[in-house]
Amino acid sequence: MQQASDAISELDLNAYVDEQLDDWQRLRVEDHLARHPEAAARVMQDIRLRRELRLALAPAGTPTGAHRAGAAQLSRALRRDERIRRAIRLVPVGLLVVTGWLANEGFGPLSVGKVVASQAPPPVVSAALSAREASLVRLPMRSQPQASRLDPAELRAATGILLPRFDRDWTIRDAQVFPSPQGPGIEIVFDAGDLGRLTHFAVRTGSFAVTMPHVETHGRENVAWFQIGETAHVMIADRGDVASLLGIAEQLSSTLY
Template sequence: MQQASDAISELDLNAYVDDQLDDWQRLRVEEYLSHQPDAAARVMQDLHLKRELRLCFARAPEPNSAQRAAGLSLSRALKRDERLRRVVRLVPVGALLLAGWLANEGLGPLSVGKVVASQPPHPVVAAAISAREASMIRLPMRSQPQIHELDRDELRASTGILLPRFDSNWSIRDAQVFPSPQGPGIEIVFDAGSLGRLNHFAVRSGDFAVTLPHVEQHGARNVAWFQIGETAHVLIAEHGDRDELLKIAEDLSSTLY
């Protein structure tokens, strides 16, 4: 009589792994494997690989109601934390704005009357205008070398001024350390697309303040400026409207936080 083990072929073992045998045939294969440890190990490895592949390609189960609620709660908490961080960053700015509003309305100890509403340019704006006028004289002069690359680390080490991250599409026409009443400032001239020639002037103002970006009209030019800490930044555009210049000033200021 032929032994059960002799009747089992490689095709039977493959069919066992692929679950293509009936119960009686599976019993015969399992009885054979109980006497053949090498074949049993190979079959177990094939079964393990088959299960791994099934799990890899299986669709992820749909989350239940409790999991959906937990995910929604986590998403709301993350958004709330982000809003809170933004508010905390703006607290010093809000305090300064409130103090300025109180002074302007005559409600605080530093109130300003209506008779002094017309003010000359802020000192850093006046310095920036002077730096721009000097750069406009320098640019056409062949005897005056121009700088087309910025060494931020060297400029910061020499002046203590941290420059913002400028638009990579702007081309640098010139960059110079410019003397001003506040001390050495950095005057950079860009070719800035639709804005035409754009001057950026940065200087340590001598006081600590946080001033949000805003635009002022000086002559025929729009001038945007802001201050973060001890450094004030002034932008003077050849072309472009107030909104475009204000947006650029806001973008630059955000790179300094």
């Protein structure tokens, strides 16, 4: 009998997970997985993640009590975020300027510290900032090779990370697998027009979540983050405003559904 499984590639495995193969091709892949337990475990993990995303994002026919409770919690969070954004848009600019000045100067009950965030950033943000610092040191060095070609399928096969669809007008300066406390992550450095030097860092956190994009300022850089499934994504830009970066984060997150 011909050893059909020897011809199986990572692209075949990804197509198997995405249910893009016919019955004969699926048999070939399953024969390969029967001979390679490590590949089988990775494929089963990808299938589980795909099903979790499908269940989380698709409307349920007959929801259970747990599903209804989770949906209610997500609905409250979405309404809260929308109310906050609507309120911010309605606040007069002059009032924001005065309030910010009073808070910065430390007058009265408005006194706050130098850094105030509406939501505490997850640990992956620290890993992304460390990766960016390393990349900014590495890029000017002639002795450090840079990878300007991006192969999402190869990176997913090696790390299990699904990347979003980036803007085609962005220029890739470097793409590296970077270590982090959460495990191997992918850092990509772009020249992104009005956003300047933008880095995208993605890593599997080990826990499932669907988190709306958030953005805040760290020093002179704007940082946005969100999580879809088990993968968290962080973007850091050295130019532009927080609204522009938040819009980019929302666009990228929608390409992962």
